[in-house]
Amino acid sequence: MSTPSPSFLARLRSSSALVSVLAIVASFIVGGILIAATDEKTTSAATYFFARPLDTLAAAWDAAAGSYAAMFRGAIFNYDAGTFAGMMRPLTETLTYATPLLTASLGVAVAFRAGLFNIGAQGQLILGAMFATWIGFTLELAWPLHLLLVILGSILGGALWGGLVGWLKAKTGAHEVILTIMLNYVALNLLGYLLNTPVLQRPGSTNPVSPQVNPSGMYPLLFGEDFRLHAGFLVALAATAVVWWLMNRSTLGFEIKAVGSNRHAAKTAGINTVKVTVLAMVIAGALAGMSGAAQVNGTERFLTESVAASIGFDAITVALLGRSHPIGVLFASLLFGAFRAGGLTMQIATGTPIDIVLVVQSLIVLFIAAPPLVRSLFGLGERKKKRERPSKGEPKQAVAAAAGGDK
């Protein structure tokens, strides 16, 4: 627990940087094949493949390489842009996208560590966003105070929704997978309802849209009007640090992990498992709720029914890819942010549907999780067999829990 668990480090070492790079390469290759195979030029060149095979290959290469180059320009550095701001903008977009993803994923990760499979980040985010929006447009206060209230509101909203799951789970043994799935839908409908009532609906509008949040309730932009990146990113980074402290240094984190690993032993050691289950879900919800504030009070400025986008679901993948470890989650969400930002540019520049990003993303996660497969794909040969021991970084209990919890 203290330092990242030994097995986590061992895992990193055994799936060395090389394997990770190869995993990404392999995923891009598969994605590239898909892009090429559905590219019109490639398919038309393929009709005379046997006459001039090189044409097909060249077209395929153009299609794939063009798409990926655009992705890079959209996510990291735009070498085509005329201005410095234009060049740097992609990076800030990546960070902007990563912001809500980061906190939501941290929430999922904390729950994992407590042995809970939290599919409910979506709903928790919605509740957080509702609170943050309402505070954001009803109140008029001095800037830092107002924003602070907004953040607290989002935390409260998410915590309520998450805590409800924890409480029901602890008190009745109901399965958190069912509870979180159902509460996602309840939250969505609640939002839909409130956006059609004066509580959240923009006066005079017939659409389910909230009023704009007052400027004092917004996260300030970090690099001026030209960049969307806002102070919510710094708050998310701070949250990462807090979660790191929580999980690796605090007594509460110790309790959470104990309950997550072995509920019986935790109970015997005097840990109040009911309290810990509820608290873990409260924290998970609070973090996801913060993502709601990042969305509305960071980038969007108003609330709609689709505020959660697919952040809550992506958060599950990100948390798993980051092995439920705060630092891992940070990098995983940056990667996903980059994909999202890059995917948009790719779509605009080359017409490649953004769905391909989902394909490449998922393949990367799978490949990174299965180093032996990557090694054999690239003919690297097996490493000397390690003793097979389950890695602690993974939410092992969560797995069991997702399948049915404990007796």
Added chain:
Amino acid sequence: APEESAGGGAEEVDYLACMVSDEGGFDDGSFNQASYEGLVQAEEELGVQTREAESGASTDMGPNLDQMVSAGCDTIVTAGFMFEDLPLNEAEANAETNFVVVDYGYEELPENMRTLNYKTGEAAYLAGYAAAAYSESGKVGTFGGAEIATVTDFMVGFEKGVQKFNEDKGADVAVEGMETFVGNFSDTVKAKQISENLLSSGVDVIMPVAGPLGQTTVDAVNESSSETDAVVWVDTDGHEYANGGDTAVLTSVMKNMGLTVFESIEMDVNGEFASEAYLGTLENGGVGIAPFYEFEGDLPKGTIDELDALKEQIIAGEIDPLG
């Protein structure tokens, strides 16, 4: 869809027309798709270049707009109310780029912006009247994808049209499903079931206002044991557009987004871009009902004339279809 391929054979002009969808995507069978067809038409007939971006999530809409601006688009089209103030902000910040906003309006428009809205209720009113006239069971129905104004406008107009028929003919045709919403625009099983529910309660004309889910209603009607069941399609001409629409679609409430988007681009290409809050009506042809095709013979005699008369009255302001 690579942009350079000028399929229509029109001479290429140095003009970049762009469009950003909302979450629905360009194949949503609804406003995104209809607007997109306007863009394609411009590409084919005007020889402009195009770029398009789907917003996979609401979070993508802002960045997509930004990217279009930096890509040097001459005109950017957005579809759907979800964009909210984003196009307005962009328009104010980028005077050289023109913006065409579908299904949303602002109080004051900058010089470089057009908004396109449609009084779909007017056309739906006619469709409601026609549906009531056509119905043998005395029950017609409707349902929506979600409870939003662009959806409910259709439904309300439809209901008013039915009521008008009842008044004029002393009939008692009922409208069911005014409060029935699928909850999304993607769950085909649910939409199908709602259609089945309506049919089994005796409804014989259904107007689904749910984008691609309307297809389920067409399928339900085509599968139903009763030959006379029919669909009122929305947005486009379902007779052409829907799979199996020729045997099921009584008529369609057309919202001519494609055409108006095309016209907006055409104006600009010709150097006549006008900042304007365009409102599609029966009068200007922005909305309308599609032909009845084979179903025309099944309408009570004189219905077509009555519809024409109603249309005139609406245009003349003698009837308020939403009032």
Added chain:
Amino acid sequence: MSTATATVPGSTTGAVHVVNKRALVLYGVGAFLAVLVFGFFSPGGDASFRLSSANDAVQLPVVTVPVTAAGWIIAVLLVAGAVFAFWSEKNARPLRGWVPAVFALLFVIGILVWLVGSSDASAISLLTLLTGSLTLALPMVYGSLGGVLAERSGVVNIAIEGQLLLGAFAAALGGSLSGSVIGAMVSAALGGVVVSSLLTLFAVKYRVNQIIVGVVLNVLVSGLTGFLFGTLFANNPDLNRPPRLPSLAIPGLSEIPILGPLLFDQTALGYIMFVAVGVLWFGLYKTRWGLRIRAVGEHPKAADTVGINVNRTRVFNVLLGGAVAGLGGSFYTLVSVSQFSRDMTAGTGFIALAALIFGRWNPIGAFFAALLFGFATNLQYVLSQAGTDVPSQFLAMLPYVITIFAVAGLVGASRAPAASGKPYVKG
């Protein structure tokens, strides 16, 4: 891991007790709410239920009940049920399984009467309500069965959504290419198998965390089908024109009032579903195959020590489950609507996951759980169609809220196959 320790008498007795206490609270709350809402806050008037649809040959009379009287009767019965539950608890008698079932059923009927009473409708069609429930439940049932097969053999299957979606896609593509519904259904099953084989490749062979694999596979399938929809299908619409699966009414049987249209006027997928539920239940509990999967899912090492190949069993059953779920996916494109569209499964796979947990990893349980969900969903539509004052969003919450109450109150802790989610490493 160790059986010896898990079974030391005395260490597990507490659990039974906790469940009882919670159920008691629920009985109490249920009865109280019933008296309050069904009784005192009854909307009054009559509630009418139509038993046959407008197009039926045999027209049954409309059943009309006075809402207030019915409400009171149900409330009194529920109070009696609660008292019985308390009495049983006091006398330390275990409640029989049918008691909660009847209690829940009465409660649902109470809600139904109350809602119908408060709606503007002249009459609600019970038949429409029921047949619709079954239809809405159908893909869920297939998904749950696929999940049951995987999880019973010890592999958590979060990828049900992906299996349904790829099944739907493959049915559209395969059906369009072959022009036959058989071809479409076979393609759909294969689509599910493809997802399953990835699941087993990563989860069984490479022992990647099964939840990671499942979650990621859903995204992968969504991305892949979305991509192909936007490219392949967009460029070749003919590839997205599958044939339709017709309804096959069984002559005679389908004429039986209510039951006929409900059970004997289905598409092939409907009949296969009934058969599959029965066969899988029988197979799991009465055959060698079932004994072995359950053993592998509960205690793989024990299975290994009697010569059962654990991983081969898992792979086989996960693939089989994929075929079942994939076949269910064909419902979308062969029955529900005549073409594939993006993400058309709309989260049903997750509800199926919930249903299988709710149904306690039992095919019949999962079937009824899915049916309850389908019922609540359709109730919402039927009521909204009839017109009621309850806002549509709240009606839309109905299925989810009912499920929460059901799992939190009546079902409580359900016990997964013990080894579910744990990769098996020999030795």
Added chain:
Amino acid sequence: MKLELTGISKAFGDFYANDSIDLLVEPGKVHTLLGENGAGKSTLMNVLYGLYEPTAGQIRIDDSPVQFRGPGDAMAAGIGMVHQHFMLVPVFTVAENVALGDEHTKAGGILDLEQTRRRIREISDKYGFHVDPDAVVEDLPVGVQQRVEIIKALVRKADLLILDEPTAVLTPKETDELMDIIRQLKADGTSIIFISHKLREVKAISDDITVIRRGKVVGQADPSADAMELASLMVGRAVDLSLGRQHSDGTEVALTIEDLTVIDGLGVPTLDHVSLEVRKGEILAVAGVQGNGQTELVEAIMGLTERTTGSVRLGGQELLGRSTKEIINSGVGYVPEDRSTDGVIGDFSIADNLVLNRYDRAPVAKGGTLQLPFIAENAAAKIDEFDIRTQSAQHTASQLSGGNQQKVVLAREFSRDLNLFIASQPTRGVDVGSIEFLHRRILAERDKDVPVIVVSTELDEVAELGDRIAVLFHGRLMGIVPGNTSRDVLGLMMAGSTADEAFAEAEAAHLNTTEHDEPQLPGGIA
């Protein structure tokens, strides 16, 4: 069956768990393997049973070489194994467990459990097992579960039966019954490989003994050899098994339990108005057959049960109704009965397990923050002091052997000042060397004037450690007798006689009522 192993080696990575082992099991003989925890006994048996592939070596059955690709092959060759941790599916019935892998079926693969039931009844009758084929395994006592394991092997017509620590979890009575079964099997010509840490049993049942240390055979021993000799051979050093302790008679009452009652989920009292006292500096041993309320007694004191009435006062303070944490914080040390589920967290490092129940108090934590340097120092010190065999404090607890896990639990509990120490089954499955060590530590704690409760189903342990012995039967206290009370009397009490009845009965039968004050041997060495 005659079984011959030659040069069997099994390596895990670079580590040889078995190193060129030779073993000869004669037909119809009981051949015992002796060795410390981790010596490699289970590994060897797993190789023999086809679960592991040997790195080198050969297995010969009745003089012809065999190769097993899996347990299926081993079973087909007539080898049956009762594993150290039972290989039974808990939610299955006995019949289903027995049938598994060797099912009788009707057409279409439909199970025909009736045949299996009949076989179970046959075997059950023959050996007097009293096993109901339709009982669900998880509801059965451990002893019966073990018989199910034996039935599984016999149904498959095993000619060689491997019993890996079969008595570790059995009560004395169950153990005696098992010994009878082994004798019967032997009489029927079955060869048996027997593994146990309990030298009394080993001496009683074995025909041959092979001692293994660190993966190698270090010698053969004669069953008649002195227990000390056997122990020394196993451990590789001279073991002084006599604790040379004095019975204490502390006077000051520290813990008072009055009318303690625990009701289970079905409303049945599992502990029924139990009252007793424990004095400072004394060990109260609680004896009883598994399932007679010992677990409930301990868990009630620890605040781990619901529906508990009565009173538990420690130094005048009421413990009942307080949370487990409060009870721990008031100075109660607790070694739970099942170390792997309740005692340690397998995924946690050894260092963390060593502070598992004081993680939130100084000096382990300050202001809600863990003090890592302290945790590390503490771990280093405890690993050293308790001789916990591990490569590093950052290894997880699950990587430790059972004996070493137990040392972690004990080290943790002894690292704070205690007002009461409770140990449930402290030496279950632990080898002789470790037992000696654990016992000495418990005695040392008592000598610090701490009141101690030791719960054990092991009569030897009870007699060994107890200054006084309380016996529970069906949740009721049968009486508290002096530490030197004889096994016979204790046995009668455990079967339901009160102390007075038991003494009277024993005297009438001319049995000893007290043990002679000779040094006791741990682990049941007579």
